[in-house]
Each structure stands twice: as structure tokens, then as C-alpha cells.
Amino acid sequence: MPEGVEIEYYRRSSEAALGREIASIEADDAWFLKGDTTAEALVDALEGEQFSEARRIGKLLILDVSNGARLGLRFGMTGRLIVDDSASIEYLEYSSQRNDPAWDRFVVHFADGGDMRLRDPRRLGGVALDPDESALGVDAFVITPSQLRDRVLVGTVALKARLLDQARVAGIGNLIADETLWRAGLDPARQAGSLDKGESEKLVRHLRKVLAEFLENGGSHTGRLQESRHRGGQCPKDGVELLRREIGGRTTFSCPRHQPPSR
DNA sequence: ACATTAACCTGTTGGC
DNA sequence: TGCCAACAGGTTAATG
Numbered sequence: 001m002p003e004g005v006e007i008e009y010y011r012r013s014s015e016a017a018l019g020r021e022i023a024s025i026e027a028d029d030a031w032f033l034k035g036d037t038t039a040e041a042l043v044d045a046l047e048g049e050q051f052s053e054a055r056r057i058g059k060l061l062i063l064d065v066s067n068g069a070r071l072g073l074r075f076g077m078t079g080r081l082i083v084d085d086s087a088s089i090e091y092l093e094y095s096s097q098r099n100d101p102a103w104d105r106f107v108v109h110f111a112d113g114g115d116m117r118l119r120d121p122r123r124l125g126g127v128a129l130d131p132d133e134s135a136l137g138v139d140a141f142v143i144t145p146s147q148l149r150d151r152v153l154v155g156t157v158a159l160k161a162r163l164l165d166q167a168r169v170a171g172i173g174n175l176i177a178d179e180t181l182w183r184a185g186l187d188p189a190r191q192a193g194s195l196d197k198g199e200s201e202k203l204v205r206h207l208r209k210v211l212a213e214f215l216e217n218g219g220s221h222t223g224r225l226q227e228s229r230h231r232g233g234q235c236p237k238d239g240v241e242l243l244r245r246e247i248g249g250r251t252t253f254s255c256p257r258h259q260p261p262s263r
Numbered sequence: 264a265c266a267t268t269a270a271c272c273t274g275t276t277g278g279c
Numbered sequence: 280t281g282c283c284a285a286c287a288g289g290t291t292a293a294t295g
Binding site (some may be wrong): 121123157 | 265266267268269271272273275276
Binding site (some may be wrong): 001003059074075076077079093094095122124125126127164166173174175249250251 | 286287289290294
């Protein structure tokens with residue numbers, strides 16, 4: 001599914017949309033428009049203008065408009081961004097491998113004949129004008145060890161649930177969280193504030209490594225744990241059956257041997 | 264203030 | 280072969 005890594009791919013492909021005159025907008029799916037955003041407001045804000053910059057905070061893609069407006073795009077778990085008929089990502093875990101234009105929920109047509117479309121089968125993504133960027137924590141790609149310690153590794157909530165809390169650190173999804181904790185040898189159910197200095201440093205190190213690797217290898221489904229993330233799957237490190245639990249409302253796989261509870 | 268839970272969406276999968 | 284329940288997870292609202 002699209003996590004921060006995939007949204008970074010989308011951001012890069014959206015750079016091809018910068019500086020082109022916006023001719024028209026298709027925003028027929030009212031469900032897909034978030035907050036008080038309406039199709040009329042999108043038309044007013046975008047038509048005749050151009051995008052000037054493509055930014056990303058966590059899983060939110062923000063396209064700055066030449067008139068000062070900001071367009072926020074979210075992709076849920078099955079959304080893709082297609083610019084001029086080319087998708088930057090071939091494979092999306094848990095999404096349909098078909099590619100049906102009927103799933104276009106939002107389309108920007110450019111005066112030169114090209115377009116940018118948000119294609120989302122399950123409609124969990126969305127479009128918002130002037131999204132609240134302050135609601136998001138520091139992006140996972142650039143968060144510092146001290147920021148992680150102060151904002152993320154606190155409190156009694158499960159460590160994994162904290163990593164998924166976009167207000168604390170933005171961009172980590174279920175697969176990045178499971179892979180990172182698996183590599184760091186940390187139990188996802190540990191209390192977020194219970195890590196000692198060494199464990200915190202280990203977590204930061206692995207988070208950075210996982211993000212860099214996923215970005216280089218093609219997405220958040222390229223982890224070493226991924227092929228074992230199913231019922232009965234075995235830990236690739238030491239062969240024991242993985243523990244399958246629900247933590248933070250999400251299916252969580254971990255190794256009972258090298259990610260033991262409360263060390 | 265903080266933590267937890269459920270609901271939203273729908274294509275795909277697997278059991279009967 | 281067809282039917283249907285279960286499943287996937289990012290986000291948010293509601294509840295404790």
C-alpha cells in the first residue's frame with residue numbers, strides 16, 4: 001500500500017505536472033473531496049493556474065498553486081498517481097493489479113492535452129484544498145534521533161501504534177513499521193516510552209535504513225519480512241513461526257524469538 | 264490529555 | 280460453478 005515511500009514516488013512523478021496551465025478539473029466523486037472542499041472550489045482555485053511546487057509530508061502530497069492555494073492529495077491504501085498516462089509505481093501491495101479508468105476519482109487536465117489522475121479503487125484516498133499541514137508530525141525521512149525520542153518514544157501506547165501515529169511522525173505505514181521493528185528486534189507491543197537509549201538508537205538506525213532501502217528497491221513491499229507476513233509464516237532470521245496480532249488496529253507480524261516482550 | 268476502538272471504502276481471496 | 284464471509288490498512292470520529 002502507499003506509505004511515505006510510495007508517496008515520494010508520486011511526488012517525483014508529479015513534478016512533471018509543474019508549470020503547465022490547468023485547463024479543467026474532474027472531481028465528480030463528492031465522497032473523495034475532504035473537509036469543506038467542493039468541486040466548485042477546486043475549479044475556482046485551479047483552472048487557469050499552474051502548479052509551482054510538489055511537496056510531501058508523510059503520506060500527504062501537496063501541490064502548491066501559482067495563486068497561493070495548495071492542493072492536498074491522499075492515496076489511502078490503494079491510490080495511484082498517473083501523470084500523462086504513466087504510473088510511477090507498477091506494483092502496489094493489497095491493491096488491484098488491474099488498472100481501470102473507472103477508478104479515476106480526481107483528474108486535472110492541462111491545456112497541453114496531458115493530465116494528472118488520482119486512481120483509487122477503494123476510495124480511501126482523498127483531495128483537499130489547503131490541507132492542514134500542521135496536523136502532521138515530522139516526516140519520517142528527515143526526523144532526527146532527538147525528535148524521535150521526544151515525540152514518538154513516549155507514553156504507554158504500544159510502540160507500533162506510536163510509529164503509525166501521523167501526528168507524531170508522518171509517513172510510516174503498516175509494512176514499514178513491521179519491517180523496522182523486526183529488524184531492530186523490538187516487540188511491537190512494547191510501551192512506546194519504555195525503550196532505553198540503546199534500543200532507541202537501534203530503532204532510529206533501522207528506520208533510516210528501511211526507508212532508504214524501500215525507496216531504492218521500489219516500495220514498502222520490498223522488505224525481508226514481507227514474504228512471511230501471512231498466517232503461519234516463519235521468521236526469515238531464525239525460522240520460528242511469526243506471531244500474528246492486532247496492534248494499533250492493524251495486523252502485526254513479529255518474531256517471538258528475536259522480538260521478545262519487555263526486555 | 265491520552266488511549267482505544269470502530270467505521271469507512273471495495274477488490275480479491277478462499278472456503279464450502 | 281457460484282455464493283459469501285473474511286481480509287487488506289490509512290484516516291478519522293467516537294468512546295472510554
